[in-house]
Amino acid sequence: MDTPHIETRLIDGKAFAAGLRARIGAEVAALGAAHPGFKPGLAVVLVGSDPASEVYVRNKAAQTVEAGMASFEHKLPADTREEDLLALVRALNADPAVNGILVQLPLPAQIDAMKVLAAIDPEKDVDGFHVINAGRLAVGLDALVPCTPLGCVMLLKHHLGSLSGLKAVVVGRSNIVGKPVAQLLLKEDCTVTIAHSRTRDLPGECRHADILIAAVGRPEMIRGDWIKPGATVIDVGINRVPREDGKTRLVGDVAFAEAQGIAGLITPVPGGVGPMTIACLLANTLTAAKRQAGIA
Numbered sequence: 652m653d654t655p656h657i658e659t660r661l662i663d664g665k666a667f668a669a670g671l672r673a674r675i676g677a678e679v680a681a682l683g684a685a686h687p688g689f690k691p692g693l694a695v696v697l698v699g700s701d702p703a704s705e706v707y708v709r710n711k712a713a714q715t716v717e718a719g720m721a722s723f724e725h726k727l728p729a730d731t732r733e734e735d736l737l738a739l740v741r742a743l744n745a746d747p748a749v750n751g752i753l754v755q756l757p758l759p760a761q762i763d764a765m766k767v768l769a770a771i772d773p774e775k776d777v778d779g780f781h782v783i784n785a786g787r788l789a790v791g792l793d794a795l796v797p798c799t800p801l802g803c804v805m806l807l808k809h810h811l812g813s814l815s816g817l818k819a820v821v822v823g824r825s826n827i828v829g830k831p832v833a834q835l836l837l838k839e840d841c842t843v844t845i846a847h848s849r850t851r852d853l854p855g856e857c858r859h860a861d862i863l864i865a866a867v868g869r870p871e872m873i874r875g876d877w878i879k880p881g882a883t884v885i886d887v888g889i890n891r892v893p894r895e896d897g898k899t900r901l902v903g904d905v906a907f908a909e910a911q912g913i914a915g916l917i918t919p920v921p922g923g924v925g926p927m928t929i930a931c932l933l934a935n936t937l938t939a940a941k942r943q944a945g946i947a
């Protein structure tokens with residue numbers, strides 16, 4: 652049977668993220684007026700000089716300040732010892748001006764990322780990567796939730812309304828995206844499958860999805876004919892691939908051109924999920940600051 656042609660609509664994550672940041676900025680201003688001295692503070696720690704990480708950290712700091720919050724940037728050399736990074740994290744845990752702590756990933760090879768994430772006070776863990784927050788999310792308690800998954804679900808709810816009963820397939824099982832986005836979708840009463848590199852008949856699994864989340868980190872791996880006609884596709888991939896002129900361009904984990912006329916809705920790369928990551932980081936920082944100040 653021929654695939655029906657569908658008018659594929661774009662999900663504009665850039666515009667949604669800008670609106671979210673404006674709402675956060677307005678709430679920060681209102682709370683500052685109602686509670687003199689209330690000013691959420693976010694500390695971002697970068698180890699080394701990975702060019703993409705440097706851009707993300709710079710954008711995080713700029714958007715934090717734009718939203719009326721305090722930004723504390725800590726840039727450490729690539730050969731930083733694990734114990735020195737742990738000492739910085741402990742100092743930030745103890746600093747009352749810092750409500751949120753984020754250690755930019757990836758970390759250099761000599762540092763055990765799990766150990767560093769475990770050292771962050773769970774109340775200040777605005778990345779939501781600490782096992783306490785992962786566990787709270789898994790059992791349905793209030794938690795600080797990882798930013799990219801939170802952004803994916805915000806976009807889905809905005810465009811689809813209720814997600815209840817929809818079949819969601821998450822391709823990728825990372826602690827940062829795959830697992831937490833699956834937990835969030837389960838909380839929205841989706842029927843969730845987590846697929847990965849060892850899944851048998853991955854295309855077949857994807858074809859069942861009303862919501863397809865691509866978070867594998869492989870450029871354009873998800874092909875157009877893996878997508879159920881009319882499905883909503885959330886592409887979390889940010890892959891830099893060579894261009895013919897020797898420069899690079901960004902592509903997602905989904906073959907975007909092939910998805911046209913098949914997907915009902917799709918996030919572009921860039922301009923889809925990416926901008927939501929920093930907007931949700933600001934949302935988490937505000938949530939953490941309110942909780943620490945005892946503001947409901």
Ligand SMILES: Nc1nc2c(c(=O)[nH]1)N[C@@H](CN(C=O)c1ccc(C(=O)N[C@@H](CCC(=O)O)C(=O)O)cc1)CN2
Pocket residue numbers: 703707753754755756757778798799889901920921922923924925926927928929
């Ligand atoms: N501690 C963390 N480390 C990392 C995280 C994270 O959530 N916490 N996520 C990623 C990187 N990241 C934020 O840190 C991030 C990635 C992408 C974007 C974004 O806005 N992307 C743009 C394109 C930007 C470009 O040109 O490269 C888009 O998709 O439109 C923001 C933040 C890994 N590390």
